[in-house]
Amino acid sequence: MAQRIDIKGQRQDAITAACSVLAAKRPVAMPTETVYGLAADATDPAAITNIYTTKGRPRFNPLICHMADITMAERYAVFDPLSRKLASAFWPGPLTLVLPLKEDSGIHPLATAGLDTVGLRVPKGFAGELIRAYGRPLAAPSANTSGKISPTTADHVEADLGDKIELILDGGMASVGVESTIIKVEGETIRLLRPGGLAVDEIERLTGISVTRNAGASATIEAPGMLASHYAPESDIRLDAREIGTQEALIDFGQSEIKNRDSALVVLNLSPSGNLAEAAANLFSMMKQADASKARGIAVAPIPDHGLGEAINDRLRRAAAPR
The missing domain is CATH 3.40.50.11030 (Threonylcarbamoyl-AMP synthase, C-terminal domain)
Structure with missing residues (x-):
């Protein structure tokens, strides 16, 4: 059964233990403001493979790569002026930007499902501290069996994946409760790939641009959360x-x-x-x-x-x- 560490009382112990597990290419369940993520080194193919295997996740479904801050994010992806404006306004927070990968960025193609773009996010609070301490981006889909309801507490993670992972970091209940909003800037347009914890009208208010939605189901999976069936209970x-x-x-x-x-x-x-x-x-x-x-x-x-x-x-x- 997974070890569980309360980050409120054992913050440094949690970071030390997590960095050790991550360095061994194994995933860690970490709290974010959106939902709990199953985090592993986004630059290491064995670590990423362990995410897919643990979740039972299809490998054509890309992973969001979490960064400590904008400076780290700029080492891995190309920012246009509008994306940088959005990042400056809403990071850290529940916004994921889909951006072109830099050449030789180091993010492994398994994390991007072979796409030439990558979804980047800077999470609030403890997750950002952990990424900064580890020194590399963390790919982190929700810490649950693929297709099932996303976890918003450490108890949810333990009930689902407790016998499959080594470490669960307990940060209490996630404050936002749904995954991040995912957008892609294309020239002077902004396209919504997945609605989430940042309301679209806040993006429109900042930019003065009406955000477009995909018309119906997209044939191309460009980001997580685009599968037709997802987040499903048994009933x-x-x-x-x-x-x-x-x-x-x-x-x-x-x-x-x-x-x-x-x-x-x-x-x-x-x-x-x-x-x-x-x-x-x-x-x-x-x-x-x-x-x-x-x-x-x-x-x-x-x-x-x-x-x-x-x-x-x-x-x-x-x-x-x-x-």
């Missing part, structure tokens, strides 16, 4: 529910009007006050709770599609997709 999910069926769990939002609410096997509310940031932070945890109830299915109340609601609905649609 089937029904979206925009207006009533509860027999033996269903309810994931509610705000003060919605749901018929037969009292017949729900369990009722969980992402945010009784209708706060989308609170809902995002609770999403994966409540999906896991609803799934653990052994309900026949999970009904999800309607959630507004603006701001962080775009990311919440994206995760729910992929969770509900045919598997």
Whole structure:
């Protein structure tokens, strides 16, 4: 079973232990503000292979490479002026930029699924400290079995991967609760590859540019989180529910009007006050709770599609997709 270290009380011990495991080419579960990541050296093929093997992740699905700061990121990728402006405004934070790789950057092609671009992010808090101490970028998809619900606590990681990894760093509950927003700058346009913890309207407010969305499912996987089926619980999910069926769990939002609410096997509310940031932070945890109830299915109340609601609905649609 994995060793577990509380970073709040043993910060330096956690960094020392993590650097030792990373140097041995093995992955470490680390907390970030979005979700917990399964981190390994992005420059080492054996380390990256261990991520894919541990998660059971398809190797055509690229990994985000996490950096300590913009200075480190600029050693590995080519920044255009608009991408640099976005990085300066939103890093550290829940934004991933897809950028052209520098020649001989050192990031291994296994991490990028052979693409000539790479998704880069600078995480807040402890993860950034760990990367700085280790001295190399860390590829870090979510620390869960591929396709399943992403973990927002160390308990989630331990329940899923505890017998497959050596070290879990416990930083408490992730504050954002959904993965990063992924964008790609193309000339004077900005394309959204995955909605996430940074609302698109904040990007538009900073740049004055309307962000474009992919039209339907993309045939080309350019970034993580673009697979049609992802973030899936064991139970089937029904979206925009207006009533509860027999033996269903309810994931509610705000003060919605749901018929037969009292017949729900369990009722969980992402945010009784209708706060989308609170809902995002609770999403994966409540999906896991609803799934653990052994309900026949999970009904999800309607959630507004603006701001962080775009990311919440994206995760729910992929969770509900045919598997």
